[in-house]
Amino acid sequence: MNNNQIVNALFDAVQNNNLDIAGADKKFYTKLVLHAAEIRDLYTQLYANHPEFSTNFTRLIEVLISSHQNRTAELKDRDYKKNENWFLSNEIAGMSLYVDRFSGNLSGLPARLDYLLDLGVNLLHLMPIFQSPEKESDGGYAVSDFQKVDKRFGSLNDLKKVRKTMHDKGMYLMLDIVLNHTSDKHEWVEKAKKGDPKYLDYYYCFDDRSLPDQYEQTMPEIFPESAPGNFTWVEECQKWVMTVFHRYQWDLNYSNPRVFVEMLDNVLFYANLGVDVLRIDAPAFLWKQIGTTSQNLPQAHTILQLLKQCVQVTAPGMALLGEAIVSPGAIMEYFGEGRYLAKECDFAYNATQMALQWDALATGQVSIMMAAQPILAKKPFGTSWITYTRCHDDIGLGYDDYMIREAGYDPFEHRRYLKEYFSGQFPGSVSSGALFSVNPKTQDARISGTLASLCGLEKAIIEKSENQIELAIQKIILMQANSFFLGGVPMLFYGDEAAYLNDYSFIDSPDRNYDNRWMHRPIIDWQKNELTSKTGTIENRVFAATKRLLEIRKKLPVVADLKNIRWIPRHNIHVAGFVRNGKEKALYCIFNYSHESAYLTWHTFRYNGFSPEKLYDHWRQEYFQVGTDADYLILGPYAFYLLEVTE
Ligand code: GLC
Secondary structure: OOHHHHHHHHHHHHHHOOOOOOOOOHHHHHHHHHHHHHHHHHHHHHHOOOOOHHHHHHHHHHHHHHHHHHOOHHHHHHHHHOOOOHHHOOOOOEEEEOHHHHHOOHHHOHHHHHHHHHHOOOEEEEOOOEEOOOOOOHHHOOOOEEEEEOOOOOOHHHHHHHHHHHHHOOOEEEEEEEOOEEEOOOHHHHHHHOOOHHHHOOEOEEOOOHHHHHHHOOOOOOEOOOEOOOEEEEOOOOEEEEOOOOOOEEEEOOOOHHHHHHHHHHHHHHHHOOOOEEEEEOHHHOOOOOOOOOOOOHHHHHHHHHHHHHHHHHOOOOEEEEOOOOOHHHHHHHHOOHHHOOOOOOEEEOHHHHHHHHHHHHHOOOHHHHHHHHHHOOOOOOOEEEEOOOOOOOEOOOOOHHHHHHOOOOHHHHHHHHHHHHOOOOOOOOOOOEEEOOOOOOOOOEEEOOHHHHOOHHHHHHOOOHHHHHHHHHHHHHHHHHHHOOOOEEEEEOOHHHOOOOOHHHHHOOOOOOOHHHHHOOOOOHHHHHHHHOOOOHHHHHHHHHHHHHHHHHHOHHHOOOOOEEEOOOOOOOEEEEEEEOOOOEEEEEEEOOOOOEEEEHHHHOOOOOOOOEEEEOOOOEEEEOOOOOOEEEEOOOOEEEEEEEO
């Protein structure tokens, strides 16, 4: 497609849709023209050889125009009021929650917003709420209608009301788009099952095993225990269908441009509901190719870059979060590279740091965490992390082997230790998690469990050990503090602010017992949560500390994610630290992962030509005089300091 053709396509679009390019539609039209060449280039990279190349390009432009026309004046105004880097702010803190498990349904949510605001949370990630089958839903990640709110949660109108209330209270909304697959109850699947060739081509469907076998040679398994393999035989249409996750989740075929345009339409539908951050579920899997792992392929990035360009045109205020839980190097690619540097996902999960905090907690040593930082430091300016300690998923130990070797451990043995530690099997372990998705062939496994249970609170309570309860609380707060001050938006997981323990009731549910991630997805008991305001209770101690951390974070602009983090060279194997540098301010954040006191030479703070004399600890609200190099700051077990340089 050359420039003339693109000009003609735009011209036709303007004519056919009566766009008022000198008036109401001027901003949109200017953006469309500005981004049209990029959109065309990216689209061409993906679909140049497809027979329906042109028709679908025209459709794509039409989708952009209709989404613009459906966007309310209020949301357009919000777009232009947000500055380009609004999401880098230190004043945003989030929480992920299941609406039904948190507040019953959408209409129950507004009444709970003040609880969240009191905690310091002003961004809500509502776990999937669009229609999905009651039983085979993968927690809502098997969507059967992308534009209908599931009646379990309420209606689209309820969602709109929640969004409005949240925006009125100065909060932000985050929702998921499950881009990689649909439920096998989606109408596209129903049509494919009836043999409709148009819809068979929306998925990867094969008559026999020859191509599936070729794919399988190099594709890893995602749920080897509960859903082994990557293909499912479907009796109704007599096909082998690609189902990388569960057998009821059919992978969409993005080599078909029509699929891209349909899903773009859904993305922009969510944008027009007023979503501030769109979580793109499982983007690593968007493109499949025989002979590869079918993860993180260049075309998956092209799809994301194309989506970003389209979103820039119609909903520039909506940030994109790529949920790529992959190796550290591969995660970094989701921020875009080369010409598309910082023009792909605005956010990625800092899954590496999350897992390495757990690693440090289990080993008492921070060497591997330190070894990972050079890669993570490559994140481009203008993009950000979601930082977290727990979420609805398992904890994967997907950081690189060389990082483990650099720290002096054997990768296989080291991971074996971590798995045994967190599943409570290692002698003396205080943790009560469980192994998730054990792969019998490779021994790979991930870890389930709540923040509190993994930190030892569950065992401590059973054993009625005040001392262990104390330590567990200290660990919970250490883990949160480390993740809150790194830069990026902290994303709490609901229940963790009130120290929820594992819930084992999923074992009795035939729809859930094959997936132990349900042990850390609590049903909120508001009587328990009321204890967050009763001084001295465990709930209160964890809640109050979390709240204080968020308060401190909000007060300190130096914590905004302006690529102003430098990890401090290690002086003590148990202690990790970094400095956040602002115009005149510097904040040293220091974390002791040992169960014993750690000694840290004051030399640590004479860093980069810096020589502070006095430090103010925001956590203890106390001043410290910086001592000589031969002197030490003594950190208690699992203690941390948030030290601002004050002259
Ligand atoms: C993402 C979700 C996870 C889900 C998977 C398949 O990784 O976080 O919960 O199982 O995608 O949709």
